[in-house]
Amino acid sequence: MPFDPGIVDKNILPGSGVVDYKLQRLHFLKSIESGEIDRSEACEIHPELLRVARSVAPPSGRTCPLCADGKLRIVAYVFGPRLGGGGKCVVSDEELQRLAKRSGDFVSYEVEVCPTCCWNHLIRRYPLD
Numbered sequence: 001m002p003f004d005p006g007i008v009d010k011n012i013l014p015g016s017g018v019v020d021y022k023l024q025r026l027h028f029l030k031s032i033e034s035g036e037i038d039r040s041e042a043c044e045i046h047p048e049l050l051r052v053a054r055s056v057a058p059p060s061g062r063t064c065p066l067c068a069d070g071k072l073r074i075v076a077y078v079f080g081p082r083l084g085g086g087g088k089c090v091v092s093d094e095e096l097q098r099l100a101k102r103s104g105d106f107v108s109y110e111v112e113v114c115p116t117c118c119w120n121h122l123i124r125r126y127p128l129d
């Protein structure tokens with residue numbers, strides 16, 4: 001499933017461990033390949049996520065699994081106290097460290113994004129501490 005900050009409301013469990021979404025990603029890619037899921041659906045993207053990916057997000061060093069052109073970027077969405085319902089896009093380790101030092105539970109959702117075709121998928125989530 002493409003990443004949507006709205007899913008976090010239903011999914012937030014502060015203090016729980018790292019959740020890896022590698023298997024869901026593989027399954028999702030297979031469903032696209034088989035035609036079960038439409039490619040345009042797979043490339044729906046939140047406008048803020050795309051803006052951050054295109055402007056400031058660091059490269060992941062990996063190539064997009066859907067289009068050969070795109071160089072994947074990594075964007076972290078952090079959710080927690082005083083960050084608002086939509087969370088906060090974070091692209092640097094320094095900023096993550098600063099948020100981790102604040103009081104309260106913060107959870108980071110790491111998303112890979114292709115700035116070319118808009119493929120985006122959750123990679124993992126983990127508590128900041």
Ligand SMILES: [Zn+2]
Binds near residue numbers: 068069115116
């Ligand atoms: Zn792509």
